[in-house]
Amino acid sequence: MRNTSLLIILVLLVAACSEKQMADTEVKQGSVLFDSVVVKPVGYEYPKDSTFKVLSWNVEHFIDSYDDPYIDNERENNPPENMHLRLGLLLEAFKKADADIVVLQEFESAKFLKQLANDSLPDMGYKYFADIPSHNWYMNVVVMSRFPMGIINGYGSVTTPLPGYFNEEGEEETQNQINTRMWSVDVFPSEDYTFLLTGVHLKAGRGERNIAMRKGQLNLLVSRFNELLQLNPDKNMMVAGDLNAIPGSEELALLMNNPKLINPFTDPVDTAVYSHPANSPGRRLDYMLVNRNMYREAQPGTIKVDTFFSPDTMRIISDHLPLTGSFTKKDKPASL
16 A cells, blocks of 8 residues: 555656646747647748848838728728829838838738738748738738748737826726737747747827827736746747837836836837938837847847838838848747
C-alpha cells in the first residue's frame, strides 16, 4: 500500500512538471497552443530578406464604387468623382512604398483592398487581408500583408468610459461606437519572428470629451497589452495609425509614459515632424509606435513620415501623410 501511494505521488509530480514545462514552452513561443492550431499555409515560403517594411496611412474616406445598403451615408452612397484618380495614385504609391505590411485607416473594407491587390498589384505578393468592419459606418481600419497572420482581436463590442469627463448635467459617459476602429493581429514575417500589430484610428477632435474618448480607447489597449505581456514578456508590439493626438499629449502618454504599462512604447519620429494636412503639414496625428521589445529591431532612421509624390498630389490621395518603417527579423521564437 505504501509503495502504491508513493507511485501515485511520483506520477502526479511528473504530470505537474510536464504541465509546467508545456506552459513555459507556450509562453516562450509567444502564444498559447499555436504550435499546431495556427500553422504556416501549405506551400508558403517566407521571403529570404532579413528585414521587412511597414506602411501605415489614413487615406481619407477611401471607398469603393458600390453602395452598401446597410450604410446610410451620402458619401458612401455616391462616391466623389475623383475616386478613380485617387485610386490610381494610391496604387502607384503602394508600388513606390513596396511595403510588406500595409495598414490603412478610413478605408472601406478588406474585401475592397483584396480585390485591388488581386486586380492591380498581382506581382507584389499581397496574400493576406484582414479587418473587423463597423456595422454602421464605412471608414474602417484594414491590413494587407505578404506574411501570414494569426488571430485578429477586435474591440468593437467593448464599451469604454470617458475617464475624468462629465457632461453638462454632471453625468459620466461611456461609448462603444468607435472601438470598431481598433484591432490587434499577430503577424509572422519569418519562421522565428512574430509581432503584434495593432491598427488604430482613434476618436477625432479637440476638446475634453474627445480627449477622454481617446483615453478610454487607449486604456483598453493598455489593459490588453498587459495581459499579453504577462504571458510573454518578450512580445514585440506595434501600434500604427491615426491617433488624432499630438506628440506630448496626455493620450500618447498612456502608451509612452504609463507606469501601468509593462512594456511602454516609443515614438521614433522627431516631434517636429508633421503629417497633417498632406500638402502643408502643421501637426502630427499619425504614428508608428513600437514597444521597447520591438524598438531593438527598428532599423535606425527608417521610421518616418513619408511622401511618394509632390505635396499637391499627396493631398489628392489623402489629407494625411503616411508613415513607413523597416525592421530586422531578429531570431526570436515565433508562433508558426
